[in-house]
Amino acid sequence: MFFPIGDDQVRGGHRPHISYGLIALNVLVFLYQTSLGPEAGEQFVYAWGAIPERIESGSGYLTLLSSMFLHGGWMHLLGNMLYLWIFADNIEATIGNVKFLVFYLLGGIAAGLVHIYFNLGSPIPAVGASGALSAVMGAYLVLFPRSRVKGYLFFFRVNVPAVLFLGFWFYQQSTAGFASLQDSAGTGIAWWAHIGGFVFGVLGGFYFRATHHIPRHAEGYASRDDITF
Numbered sequence: 001m002f003f004p005i006g007d008d009q010v011r012g013g014h015r016p017h018i019s020y021g022l023i024a025l026n027v028l029v030f031l032y033q034t035s036l037g038p039e040a041g042e043q044f045v046y047a048w049g050a051i052p053e054r055i056e057s058g059s060g061y062l063t064l065l066s067s068m069f070l071h072g073g074w075m076h077l078l079g080n081m082l083y084l085w086i087f088a089d090n091i092e093a094t095i096g097n098v099k100f101l102v103f104y105l106l107g108g109i110a111a112g113l114v115h116i117y118f119n120l121g122s123p124i125p126a127v128g129a130s131g132a133l134s135a136v137m138g139a140y141l142v143l144f145p146r147s148r149v150k151g152y153l154f155f156f157r158v159n160v161p162a163v164l165f166l167g168f169w170f171y172q173q174s175t176a177g178f179a180s181l182q183d184s185a186g187t188g189i190a191w192w193a194h195i196g197g198f199v200f201g202v203l204g205g206f207y208f209r210a211t212h213h214i215p216r217h218a219e220g221y222a223s224r225d226d227i228t229f
Contacts, residue, residue: 002160004082004151009090009144016089018097022104023081026129029069030077045070049125052116063125068108070127072188080129086149087133087140094143095208107135107200114196118181126190131197134173138201141166142209170198 033041050067054060071077092100111131119126140147141163148159177191 002153004149006150008148014093016092018101019088019092030071049127050112051125052119052122064109064112067127068129068132087136091139104132107197108132110200111193111197115190115193118192131193134194134197135201138198139205142205
């Protein structure tokens, strides 16, 4: 099991205020959610989570945004925030604070719409930053293909090429997503939100690559001496 803790990109003094702000907002919303208690907390999720059945009926469009800041538990929250911490700052440094915020929110909305398409009529609320985060990861794959993700494989410190880490991650999501189409019971995980968000992010990455100057070193080009295990 590979546990990521960071990457090898240098932001060059850029302060990722939006990325850090999103992390803080997610944590604060979750703390408020848990403070409500089990019953009121569940009502809160149903009120602000993205429910396909409700959105199909023509209401609850705002929940496509609000659902990005709700989470189903501590592990759900911490996992998403870890990945946001690793990948978001690099995208923000490349395209700027405001554009990053717009991209993040649009990625989450796109992910939510894809989830709804593959879960028509579902009364179950979808929550979490995973869709928007998937968009960030998709853009990262395009903008920093030769970057390396730092982490631990069991007790060993390793650096994994981002293209392998993110490519394998997307393969897992796609496999699970297509499998879920044959499983009416489901797993409780919005696989298609992950897939939709990632594809949106890849497309966004190509757009940003064409419209923003990316220094050669920012793509993760490095000598073999920089690769550690």
